[in-house]
Amino acid sequence: MLRATIDADVFKEAVDAIAALVSECRLHVSAEGMRTRAVDTANVAMVSLELAPAAFEVFEASERALGIDITKLKNIIGMVNRGDSLQLSIPADSQKLNLAFQSYQYSLTLLDPNTIRKDPNAPSLELPGQVVLDGATLTNAIKAATVVSDKIALGIDPEARVFYMEAEGDTDNIRLELGPDKVQSLTETKARSLFSLDYLKDMSRTMGRAERIEIGIGIDHPVRFTFEIAGGAGKVVYLLAPRIEAD
């Protein structure tokens, strides 16, 4: 059983964060809210998302794992106007998620959760480098790097006390350095790993709106981006595996 009312913009942001990586997911609903964790088909990136009951105007749910076609859900949410209120409901034992907004009734057939990949475990990662900055700065850097290359190095230079992003093409390169005045915080720990820009571009569409993104990095280790949605009632974590840096 699920009965929930939520601001359409808030729900759209959550759905977009998941849709950046996967086209279907297991959405766990319970009295504690909604959460999902999913890995992309190539096993390169993971998204974890939590939405607390406080993100909703109304929220009642009994525990259940829902199989959701995220692509379809995203298309439907795309029709809802800014500021509309969206009602979600699933009667007990029903296999349909009902969405109501304005005078519309939409019914989305649930997928069998057993047909969807098992929830991945959250890997335990030690990422000693920590940087906090706003999403727009990160998104602009990712966009700038795509002009030159299809991968980007993220790192911390502890001597220069800067967080840097660097992209190298065949003949050209671009480097962005952000000192203590341009980031919200920065650990002075050496770090550098290389990442695929394809994934970062998809992730950055959602991250661009966040005022505060915590980045965890290491040396040839995955990167972790953590940020809040739904005015603090929701949290998204992206993990992205590194690529091998050729010499």
Added chain:
Amino acid sequence: MLRATIDADVFKEAVDAIAALVSECRLHVSAEGMRTRAVDTANVAMVSLELAPAAFEVFEASERALGIDITKLKNIIGMVNRGDSLQLSIPADSQKLNLAFQSYQYSLTLLDPNTIRKDPNAPSLELPGQVVLDGATLTNAIKAATVVSDKIALGIDPEARVFYMEAEGDTDNIRLELGPDKVQSLTETKARSLFSLDYLKDMSRTMGRAERIEIGIGIDHPVRFTFEIAGGAGKVVYLLAPRIEAD
């Protein structure tokens, strides 16, 4: 002979209404204004359009059927700026329609009207269900339905006193119900027919701007949309044949 001056926006709306269904048409001009009636190549939809002399600032015409390449005419009108005045003229016996706006002179060669399909007869239809609503509501519903399916049912449920639109996909469906508070008027007559969304999408581009659309529907019958353009000096009627509803 034709000599007419018209606000470019008004003429653009009329041309767009025709261009939604056909790429060429027989345009009848006379002292009573302009009118055309045309059927799309698949014989599924019909457009009738009338523009009274009151839609024009200047209007003089002797009776004549003009063969018009609507696609070309639409491209030319697309260059005219909002608020510009457009002058149309055809000297007696000329085979060219001259359009003048700003410092431009455009000359469009007329098609031989005999090479264009004869004017279709207006079928006599009894469509007992009558609904009146604004164009934006209709256009939004058509857009919403396309997320789910390529066809849409339009109907009246006399018990619930609602006009409804319903689209069913393989696994999902969407339903919009508009009660007496959401429509301008509604007959309590049972009606339901199924239509192709392709045609409705093309028609809805023009209908979306109308404040008042009269819809006539029956049971497995065509639908008729009637609305005014040119501030009431013009009228458009769209007819669309139903599709067979599979069980």
Added chain:
Amino acid sequence: MLRATIDADVFKEAVDAIAALVSECRLHVSAEGMRTRAVDTANVAMVSLELAPAAFEVFEASERALGIDITKLKNIIGMVNRGDSLQLSIPADSQKLNLAFQSYQYSLTLLDPNTIRKDPNAPSLELPGQVVLDGATLTNAIKAATVVSDKIALGIDPEARVFYMEAEGDTDNIRLELGPDKVQSLTETKARSLFSLDYLKDMSRTMGRAERIEIGIGIDHPVRFTFEIAGGAGKVVYLLAPRIEAD
């Protein structure tokens, strides 16, 4: 050696003017500023561009010919925000052009100038017809002509005292006449030549912003467009060869 600072918008306009015709060029820098002259691969159009030191906030250069990948440079400049300041530098003997803006450092490898076509000579042309008008009028006329044809005639009718542009399609034509009240000046010299709209469209993107374009035309002769950029500290000249007018 080059060390220069320039408003990003100004540099973008200069790069766009060159990119309209060629994808790489020899850029000559010296104490007198920057200049280039290049011909498109089909030898149909030529661009000359000069930027005086006054176009820059800071400008120091020793004489050198730089091989520039204009397409790449255009992509980089596209990332710079309106109003940003752009720093250009090349250390002595370096083969890289460094661009810095905001916190970004971009490094573009120079091309070997010997691999780029030699600078063309400026042909000596007598173009007795002279017209001065604003770029927006010219750009709109070029856009209007593309609806009808892929070439346009530009001319002066000395009896009617108009500058005209005329495009003829298979069945349709468009003509724009600009009298003394619509142009800034006009010589009463007979002129008419035919030009490819493809080239004019590319050129008009840059010309559309100019307040004053000097046009030189003759009879079946090239056309020359001259206009200022960088608030008068830069000058662009486009030359375009005529096409043969078939009867």
